[in-house]
Amino acid sequence: MAVIAVTNRLLYHVETLADLEALGTTNGLTSDVIGWVEGLKSWVYPETLSASTSTWKSFGMTLIDTVEVTAGGGATSLTFSGLDGNNDGTYYLTGRTSFSASNPVLEARPNGLTTNMASVMEGGVNSSSTGWIIGGWIIPEGGTPDGSMHLDAWIYPAENQHGSSSTRSGRRLYHGIATQIPASTPSVSTISVGHVGGSWNEATTNMTSLEIIATLGTMEQGTQFSLYKLEDQN
Amino acid sequence: MSFTKTRNWDTETDGDAPVQSKRLADANCVVLDGPNGEYFGWEDADGNLFPGTILTENTAAAAARTALATEISNKAAEETARLSTLAALKAKREAGTDLDTDDLNALADLFLGVALT
Numbered sequence: 001m002a003v004i005a006v007t008n009r010l011l012y013h014v015e016t017l018a019d020l021e022a023l024g025t026t027n028g029l030t031s032d033v034i035g036w037v038e039g040l041k042s043w044v045y046p047e048t049l050s051a052s053t054s055t056w057k058s059f060g061m062t063l064i065d066t067v068e069v070t071a072g073g074g075a076t077s078l079t080f081s082g083l084d085g086n087n088d089g090t091y092y093l094t095g096r097t098s099f100s101a102s103n104p105v106l107e108a109r110p111n112g113l114t115t116n117m118a119s120v121m122e123g124g125v126n127s128s129s130t131g132w133i134i135g136g137w138i139i140p141e142g143g144t145p146d147g148s149m150h151l152d153a154w155i156y157p158a159e160n161q162h163g164s165s166s167t168r169s170g171r172r173l174y175h176g177i178a179t180q181i182p183a184s185t186p187s188v189s190t191i192s193v194g195h196v197g198g199s200w201n202e203a204t205t206n207m208t209s210l211e212i213i214a215t216l217g218t219m220e221q222g223t224q225f226s227l228y229k230l231e232d233q234n
Numbered sequence: 235m236s237f238t239k240t241r242n243w244d245t246e247t248d249g250d251a252p253v254q255s256k257r258l259a260d261a262n263c264v265v266l267d268g269p270n271g272e273y274f275g276w277e278d279a280d281g282n283l284f285p286g287t288i289l290t291e292n293t294a295a296a297a298a299r300t301a302l303a304t305e306i307s308n309k310a311a312e313e314t315a316r317l318s319t320l321a322a323l324k325a326k327r328e329a330g331t332d333l334d335t336d337d338l339n340a341l342a343d344l345f346l347g348v349a350l351t
């Protein structure tokens with residue numbers, strides 16, 4: 001039998017962080033408040049608690065945002081903004097898209113930058129120095145997945161991940177996997193699955209946004225990506 | 235990336251928002267000026283700006299995307315040629331045809347990047 005002892009700690013079920021902050025400060029607590037925040041779909045606790053200036057940590061995965069292309073003509077880019085890569089922990093990116101053009105490559109770009117990037121897909125068959133490949137057409141065995149794509153990727157976004165005195169400091173890394181399906185009827189000979197991975201090698205810049213960009217054509221209507229953070233991994 | 239607000243998004247003249255954000259569902263839709271051109275985005279109650287997608291690329295961004303597309307297209311062509319060469323050599327082998335010097339050079343190019351004489 002499990003016994004949970006709670007002394008001077010209050011559990012709440014609230015809609016927003018502001019609600020939790022108000023409850024915490026009203027009760028004169030400092031850090032002894034935990035809440036399920038509906039807007040985040042996550043358990044949250046404060047690192048510091050004070051009116052309007054609290055800082056928070058979450059247990060498990062927290063949804064940062066879900067963005068979806070609603071325009072009939074599609075979109076060439078989607079952006080997750082308001083990030084704090086040095087303090088958010090680990091990011092999990094997942095999504096699905098389809099393309100209006102063949103031969104697309106989908107890249108994710110921290111802060112929208114195209115410099116100091118290096119990424120590959122499946123042992124270098126496809127590569128990029130302008131972003132992080134998260135899906136692409138050029139795959140081993142010559143498949144032509146110009147139709148739709150699903151991917152997920154883990155991103156380690158913090159600077160100094162190897163210690164501030166390390167000569168490898170500043171390398172932000174990611175890896176992921178993408179399933180690509182051609183425009184024609186999917187079959188076992190045309191579906192492909194590719195591993196992706198790479199780095200953003202820049203020592204002094206916090207990741208504050210993540211742009212997803214189609215290098216050819218547009219991401220069609222209905223394209224949807226979600227970005228989560230796993231703060232306990234910070 | 236830094237952004238400045240150009241104007242509010244006008245659903246009557248601009249149409250529906252091209253991108254939806256779960257987090258910014260209640261924020262004001264705006265048009266932003268950013269590093270790669272004109273963006274659709276949001277402005278929250280505190281005046282913070284959040285880009286959503288590029289509406290119109292500026293000349294530099296369009297050129298960069300074209301260059302990238304060309305690079306990818308060239309890679310695709312190289313990959314197609316590589317597979318074509320491999321298929322031709324495989325067909326020769328399966329037909330029992332001896333490989334000549336050109337075939338060996340093709341093989342060397344494919345796997346070693348050197349030329350035989």
